[in-house]
Amino acid sequence: MPTIVYHLSWEDVNALGTTAETVPGILSAMTVFSVTHRSSQTGARCGFLTLPHAPEPIPTPVFMPVGTRGTVKAMTQEEVWELGFRLILGNTYHLYLRPGHELVRQAGGLHTFIAWDGAMLTDSGGFQVFSLEELRKITEEGVKFKSHLDGTEHFFSPERSIEVQYALGADILMAFDECPPYPCTEEATRAATERTHRWLERCKTYHDAQGTAQLLFGIAQGGTYEGLRAESAQFVASMDTPGIAVGGVSVGEPPDMMQAAVGWSLPHLPPHKPRYLMGVGTPRDILDAVAQGIDMFDCVLPTRLGRNGTLYTTRGRLNIKGSRYTDDFGPVDPNCPCRVCRRYSAAYIRHLYKCDEILASRLATYHNLAHYAQLMQGIREAIAADRYEEFRRQTLAGYEELADAASITAGAE
Amino acid sequence: MPTIVYHLSWEDVNALGTTAETVPGILSAMTVFSVTHRSSQTGARCGFLTLPHAPEPIPTPVFMPVGTRGTVKAMTQEEVWELGFRLILGNTYHLYLRPGHELVRQAGGLHTFIAWDGAMLTDSGGFQVFSLEELRKITEEGVKFKSHLDGTEHFFSPERSIEVQYALGADILMAFDECPPYPCTEEATRAATERTHRWLERCKTYHDAQGTAQLLFGIAQGGTYEGLRAESAQFVASMDTPGIAVGGVSVGEPPDMMQAAVGWSLPHLPPHKPRYLMGVGTPRDILDAVAQGIDMFDCVLPTRLGRNGTLYTTRGRLNIKGSRYTDDFGPVDPNCPCRVCRRYSAAYIRHLYKCDEILASRLATYHNLAHYAQLMQGIREAIAADRYEEFRRQTLAGYEELADAASITAGAE
Numbered sequence: 001m002p003t004i005v006y007h008l009s010w011e012d013v014n015a016l017g018t019t020a021e022t023v024p025g026i027l028s029a030m031t032v033f034s035v036t037h038r039s040s041q042t043g044a045r046c047g048f049l050t051l052p053h054a055p056e057p058i059p060t061p062v063f064m065p066v067g068t069r070g071t072v073k074a075m076t077q078e079e080v081w082e083l084g085f086r087l088i089l090g091n092t093y094h095l096y097l098r099p100g101h102e103l104v105r106q107a108g109g110l111h112t113f114i115a116w117d118g119a120m121l122t123d124s125g126g127f128q129v130f131s132l133e134e135l136r137k138i139t140e141e142g143v144k145f146k147s148h149l150d151g152t153e154h155f156f157s158p159e160r161s162i163e164v165q166y167a168l169g170a171d172i173l174m175a176f177d178e179c180p181p182y183p184c185t186e187e188a189t190r191a192a193t194e195r196t197h198r199w200l201e202r203c204k205t206y207h208d209a210q211g212t213a214q215l216l217f218g219i220a221q222g223g224t225y226e227g228l229r230a231e232s233a234q235f236v237a238s239m240d241t242p243g244i245a246v247g248g249v250s251v252g253e254p255p256d257m258m259q260a261a262v263g264w265s266l267p268h269l270p271p272h273k274p275r276y277l278m279g280v281g282t283p284r285d286i287l288d289a290v291a292q293g294i295d296m297f298d299c300v301l302p303t304r305l306g307r308n309g310t311l312y313t314t315r316g317r318l319n320i321k322g323s324r325y326t327d328d329f330g331p332v333d334p335n336c337p338c339r340v341c342r343r344y345s346a347a348y349i350r351h352l353y354k355c356d357e358i359l360a361s362r363l364a365t366y367h368n369l370a371h372y373a374q375l376m377q378g379i380r381e382a383i384a385a386d387r388y389e390e391f392r393r394q395t396l397a398g399y400e401e402l403a404d405a406a407s408i409t410a411g412a413e
Numbered sequence: 414m415p416t417i418v419y420h421l422s423w424e425d426v427n428a429l430g431t432t433a434e435t436v437p438g439i440l441s442a443m444t445v446f447s448v449t450h451r452s453s454q455t456g457a458r459c460g461f462l463t464l465p466h467a468p469e470p471i472p473t474p475v476f477m478p479v480g481t482r483g484t485v486k487a488m489t490q491e492e493v494w495e496l497g498f499r500l501i502l503g504n505t506y507h508l509y510l511r512p513g514h515e516l517v518r519q520a521g522g523l524h525t526f527i528a529w530d531g532a533m534l535t536d537s538g539g540f541q542v543f544s545l546e547e548l549r550k551i552t553e554e555g556v557k558f559k560s561h562l563d564g565t566e567h568f569f570s571p572e573r574s575i576e577v578q579y580a581l582g583a584d585i586l587m588a589f590d591e592c593p594p595y596p597c598t599e600e601a602t603r604a605a606t607e608r609t610h611r612w613l614e615r616c617k618t619y620h621d622a623q624g625t626a627q628l629l630f631g632i633a634q635g636g637t638y639e640g641l642r643a644e645s646a647q648f649v650a651s652m653d654t655p656g657i658a659v660g661g662v663s664v665g666e667p668p669d670m671m672q673a674a675v676g677w678s679l680p681h682l683p684p685h686k687p688r689y690l691m692g693v694g695t696p697r698d699i700l701d702a703v704a705q706g707i708d709m710f711d712c713v714l715p716t717r718l719g720r721n722g723t724l725y726t727t728r729g730r731l732n733i734k735g736s737r738y739t740d741d742f743g744p745v746d747p748n749c750p751c752r753v754c755r756r757y758s759a760a761y762i763r764h765l766y767k768c769d770e771i772l773a774s775r776l777a778t779y780h781n782l783a784h785y786a787q788l789m790q791g792i793r794e795a796i797a798a799d800r801y802e803e804f805r806r807q808t809l810a811g812y813e814e815l816a817d818a819a820s821i822t823a824g825a826e
Binding site for chain 2: 077115329345350352354363
C-alpha cells in the first residue's frame with residue numbers, strides 16, 4: 001500500500017518536478033490500484049484505488065455519483081462526502097460549455113471551483129458530443145459540434161478533449177472514444193471500435209508528452225459482438241493505461257447483453273488494473289457486474305430517479321407519489337440508517353413531491369445515494385468475507401419485494 | 414422566567430387537565446413573554462418568548478422563516494435549526510388544501526408531520542383566501558372560496574380557521590382577519606377593520622371554549638389611517654390575547670407608511686405582550702420596526718429572493734447572476750461566517766444559477782437565512798448593550814454600499 005504519494009496534490013507532484021520521464025515513475029510508485037480480496041466463487045474482488053485528491057485510498061468496488069455540471073444534482077459537496085463518497089464524476093462537455101474550462105482552470109481546477117475535498121473523474125465529452133446527432137459532424141480528426149445552449153460551433157479531438165480535461169484537473173481522465181449506439185451493425189461497430197483505438201493512441205501520445213500526474217484511462221468498445229469486445233479489450237490492455245473502462249454499455253441494450261459485453265471483455269484485461277463499467281447502473285446491474293470483476297461504476301440513476309420520486313429501498317424501488325404513501329408515517333425504508341429515513345416520513349416526502357418542493361428532490365436524492373453507498377459497502381464487506389454470492393442473492397431477493405427496472409440510458413443528467 | 418412549563422408538550426399540558434378554566438392559569442404561569450432589556454434611546458426591547466414546542470425560551474426580536482407548505486423552501490429542518498431558528502411559520506390555507514389538515518392531525522400535528530423540533534406559528538388562512546379575488550365571496554359569516562389547485566369550493570369562518578389551526582397544532586394561532594389592500598379608502602378600511610374585530614371576538618370565544626393550550630394572537634388592522642390604527646390597536650388590546658400582531662402592512666405600501674402604521678398602533682398595545690409585525694420585511698424594515706418596539710417578524714424575502722439569485726450581504730443586496738461575479742472566487746460576503754460563505758465562491762454559485770441547478774437555490778437560501786439570523790442576533794445584542802441606535806445606523810450604512818429595495822408583498826411563497 002502506498003503511504004506517502006496519495007497525500008500529494010497536483011501542486012506537490014508538480015513541485016517534485018513533473019516531466020514526462022519522472023511522472024510515470026511517481027505513478028508506478030503510487031500503486032494506483034491494489035486488490036486485497038478475491039471472491040472464491042465469483043470474479044468479484046475488492047481493494048483500493050489511490051488518487052492524488054483522495055485523502056485516503058478509495059475502497060473498491062466503488063460507485064461514483066455523477067456531478068454533471070460541477071454539482072451532484074440537489075446535493076451539497078458536504079452531503080456527498082458525508083455519505084462516504086470520495087470520488088465523483090464531472091462531464092467535460094457540459095463544463096467546457098459552461099462555465100468554460102478556462103474559468104475552471106483559473107479557479108484552480110474543478111476540485112477548487114466546486115469545493116470538493118475528494119477525487120474526481122472526468123469523461124471525455126465524447127458521449128455527449130455524439131449524442132447531439134443533428135448538431136455534430138464526425139471525421140477521423142475529431143468531432144465538430146454545435147453547442148446545445150447557443151448553437152456556437154466547437155471542435156473536440158482526442159488531443160482537445162485531454163487538453164480540456166487538464167484544465168478541469170480531475171484525478172482520472174477518460175480517453176476520447178466513439179460509443180456506437182444500440183442496436184448497431186457489426187460493420188459500424190467495428191468502425192467505431194477501431195476509431196476508438198486510433199483515438200486512444202492519440203490521447204496517450206498527447207498525454208505522455210504533457211507529463212502531468214493525472215491518470216488516463218482507456219475505454220474498450222466492441223458493442224454487442226463477442227469478437228469485437230475481445231479484440232477491443234486486448235487492444236486497450238496493450239496500451240498500458242493505469243485503468244481501463246468498458247464502454248458502450250447502458251445505451252439501451254437489455255441487461256443480459258450488458259453482462260455479456262462485460263463477460264467478453266474482462267478476460268482480456270490485466271487483473272491488477274481497475275476496471276470501470278461506464279454509466280452503470282441499477283443495483284442489480286452493479287451486483288452482477290461486480291460478480292464478473294468490475295471495480296468502478298457511475299450512473300445518474302439514484303440522482304435522476306430521486307428527483308422524479310423513485311426511491312430505492314432494500315425491498316426494491318418505489319414511487320413515493322403513489323397514494324399508498326399518503327398516510328405512511330414511517331420511513332421510506334425501515335432498514336435504511338440514512339438521515340432522511342431516520343427523520344422524515346414517506347407521507348411527508350410524498351407531500352413535498354405533490355407540492356413540487358425542492359426539499360422533495362433533496363431528500364430523495366440523499367436517500368438514494370445513501371442506498372447506493374450502503375449497497376457498495378455491503379458488496380465490499382461481502383467480498384472481504386468471501387460470501388459475495390450469498391450477499392448478491394440475498395440482496396436481489398430483497399429487491400424483488402417491490403418493483404425494479406432495467407438500466408436507463410447512460411450519460412449526463 | 415418560567416422554569417418548568419416551557420418544556421411541556423401539548424401532551425404534557427393536556428395531561429395536566431386542559432379545560433377552559435385550567436388552561437388560562439397554566440398559560441399565565443408560563444409568562445409567555447418576558448422583556449429583559451429596553452433601549453434607552455429607541456422603543457427597541459429584547460426578551461424571551463416561551464412556547465411549548467421550543468426546547469428553550471426564544472430570544473426576541475425574532476425572525477420566523479416562512480414554511481408555507483410545511484417546508485422552508487429549499488431547506489431541511491436540520492438546516493433551519495442549525496441556523497439558530499426555533500420558530501417557523503406555516504400557512505394554513507396551503508396546508509388545509511394539501512396535504513389537508515386532517516392528515517396533518519393524523520400525523521400528530523405539523524411539528525411531527527414535518528419533523529420540526531422547534532415551535533411553530535400558523536396564519537389564519539385569511540390573507541391567502543382574500544388574495545384569491547376572483548375565487549372568493551366574503552360575507553359576515555366568513556369567506557367562501559375556490560381552491561386554486563382544483564377549483565373545489567371551501568368555506569373559512571373565524572371558527573373554521575381556528576379549527577383547522579388546531580389540527581395543524583402550532584404553538585401560536587392567528588385570528589382570522591380581513592386585511593384591506595393598498596391603497597384602500599377610509600370607508601373600506603373601516604369596514605374591514607371592524608369586521609376583523611368582530612371576527613376576533615368569534616375566534617376568541619371559540620378558542621376559549623375549546624380549552625387548548627395553544628396561544629391565539631389577535632391582529633390589529635387600520636390600514637393607512639392613523640385614527641383607525643389607534644382604534645384597532647385599542648380594540649385588539651382589550652381582547653387580552655397573549656400576543657398581538659400588527660397586520661395589513663407589507664401589502665405594497667411605501668416603507669415610510671409601514672413604519673407610520675406601526676407607530677400609530679404600538680402606543681395602544683400593552684408593553685408586556687409580544688408584538689408581531691406580519692409579513693415584514695427587508696433588513697431595513699426590521700431595523701426600523703425594532704426601533705419602534707416590534708418583537709416578531711416573518712417574511713418570504715430571504716428565501717424567495719435567494720431562489721431568484723438575490724443575496725443579502727453586510728454591504729447590501731446583490732444579484733449573483735451578474736457577470737461581475739463570473740470570476741469572483743471569493744465568498745459572497747467576506748463578513749459572513751455561514752457554511753456557504755466559508756466553502757463556496759460567488760463564481761461557483763453564479764455558475765449554478767446559470768445552469769439552473771437546485772444547489773443554487775439551496776446555497777442562496779441558506780446564506781440569506783444565515784444573514785437574517787445574524788442580523789437578529791446583532792439586534793438583540795445591541796439592545797442588551799443599549800447601543801441599538803448605533804447598531805442600526807452602522808448596519809444601514811453598510812447596506813448602502815450595494816443596492817437594497819423596498820419590501821415585497823407579504824404572504825406565502
